[in-house]
Amino acid sequence: MVNRNRLPRWVNALIDAIADAPMSPIGRLAARRMGTPAPAGTIPAITFPERPIRVLIAPVNYSGQARAWAQALEASSPEISARNTAMDVPGGFSFDADLIVPVATFHNDADWQRRQFDAAAHATHVLIEAAEPPFGRMLGRSVEAQVEALRARGVDIAYLAHGTEIRMPSRDLRDNPWSHYADPEIYAPRDETLARRNIALLRRSGRPLFVSTPDLLLDLPEAHWCPVVVDxxxxxxxxxxxxxxxxxxxxxxxxxxxxxxxxxxxxxxxxxxxxxxxxxxxxxxxxxxxxxxxxxxxxxxxxxxxxxxxxxxxxxxxxxxxxxxxxxxxxxxxxxxxxxxxxxxxxxxxxxxxxxxxxxxxxxxxxxxxxxxxxxxxxxxxHDGTRSAATLRTHWIDAGARPDTEGTSDASPR
Incomplete structure (x- = not known):
């Protein structure tokens, strides 16, 4: 990979502009590089056992944590069914998930995106990981637009941050003499922009916020620490x-x-x-x-x-x-x-x-x-899952705060 610190400023600005406009002609062309979606209808949408509380955690499953949290939630109550969805990124580590979706299907298959949205709308709660859109490029790949569509269907939303997406390089460089952001291989300006943008998104959402590692509370102190889980x-x-x-x-x-x-x-x-x-x-x-x-x-x-x-x-x-x-x-x-x-x-x-x-x-x-x-x-x-499930339930699932469902529609967004 090219070290972006060595590129001219205008080249970095162009790269960022393309990344920030995924639905532009160039953004659409870049998305095609992810490959061809699986044949139509061959990748299923998520399903839930019929229980009073149905939780979906999506869409990244870093280190298998989304599935571990889902299992911890199910173990905490017979009234909860919890599932997770993850993108299958070529060359990545292999972690189990309840539904693994090829990356090309996730981003480029509008039919799967609609079916997955309808399935997620059957959940009572959706936990969105890493400020990533759970339905790929649907609704302009906007996390907020996808969330509002779910809320219109009566789904309760929370967010969970894993790391880089909210870790502020400027804060880390100030406080941490060993910060990796000082390394010439790390292009900190882009990480700074994304962290600021994601923190702003999470704060204006008004939804419960969680982080997977305790250091992230330094950047998002209003969040709750949901510890990682190991078997x-x-x-x-x-x-x-x-x-x-x-x-x-x-x-x-x-x-x-x-x-x-x-x-x-x-x-x-x-x-x-x-x-x-x-x-x-x-x-x-x-x-x-x-x-x-x-x-x-x-x-x-x-x-x-x-x-x-x-x-x-x-x-x-x-x-x-x-x-x-x-x-x-x-x-x-x-x-x-x-x-x-x-x-x-x-x-x-x-x-x-x-x-x-x-x-x-x-x-x-x-x-x-x-x-x-x-x-x-x-x-x-x-880290056995008990504390993690209790955190998610206390500060979100059992809190009783449900989104306004006025204007609920059975229509799927396009």
Whole structure:
């Protein structure tokens, strides 16, 4: 990919103008590059078991979280049926969803969009992820227009932000000395524009707002933290962990899904040096399907997670569930947010680029059993889905605030 920081300003302005006008002739042409939709009628719309409360979460399912939240909601009450829809993006990670839609169908198949809208209008509640339009290019690809069409059918709406779509580069650069927005590979001006635009959209919606990681409350403080969810039984090692023999290297894993953001290049020289001297045994995990990750984490004593964002997410929770000690950088304010919300500080060992060597040396020389126990207890308390479902229900589903349904119509939008 081209590094946009190296392009002339007018070229970046042109790129942004095309992205901001998806229904223009050039925008329509760009959409065709997503491919040809599946044959007409072959991709179904979502369906719900008939229960009093029917929830749809759409349309991105990052890290499989939409499906996990849906399952947590169903587990919380026999009156709730919850489903999720996700785009199938070629080359992306493979996560289960209740309905996976090819990206070309999602964006370019007007028939599927209408059928999916009618199915979603049968829900009582729709949670929109990442400020993305749940019905592709319907109604000019406008999130607000699609939401108003659902509200006209009596559907209660809420929004959930996952990360980049509301994380403000200017705020992060001011507060975070390790901010990835300072990296020349990241084109921060576009992220700044989109974050400002999305935050404004969410605020003027007047709807309940949620975020998936606690650091996002720094950018959207009126939201509620809906913790990420992990399947504890899936991540628990098949066999009990055995302690490292005295003097054996510390088994360290790092899974840089996006290495620039996770800070891999900033710590890799230190990790290689520690490996060369026998202090650690390093496993870099790249390109591994989600289904194989539990076995990878079962082989590690320590998992190094985020070194730049100042928070933690799905990977750290999964590693804790697998019985690993997690090392990463969490900003002091984010640690306070987590402890205030849960009553427990996150048991993630603090390290920065400057301190990672000393932290790993201390862990290699110490006993990890207490940290492992605390980590497993924390992820069970905070990330098993119970707290997430309670948050969505307390601040949205059970709150009793339903949209005005005057003028409700059975017609589908075009």
């Amino acid at each position: 504890l039984s899936r991540w628990e090692p098949a066999a009990p962990r055995t302690e490292r023999p005295a003097g054996a290297p510390l088994r360290v894993a790092h899974a840089p899904s996006v290495s620039t953001i996770k800070g891999t290049h900033l710590i890799l020289p230190t990790l290689r040096a520690l490996e060369a001297e026998g202090t650690i045994e390093l496993q870099l995990i790249t390109g591994v399907p989600s289904a194989q990750m539990p076995a990878k984490f079962a082989e590690a004593d320590v998992v190094i997670d985020q070194m730049r964002i100042g928070s933690y997410g799905v990977a750290a929770a999964e590693a804790m569930a697998a019985g690993c000690v997690v090392v990463g950088h969490i900003a002091p304010r984010v640690r306070e947010i987590v402890e205030d919300a849960t009553g427990s500080p996150p048991p993630i060992v603090e390290a920065t680029v400057d301190t990672i060597e000393q932290v790993l040396r201390e862990l290699a020389a110490g006993d990890l059993r207490t940290l492992r126990t605390r980590s497993r207890e924390f992820v069970t308390q905070v």
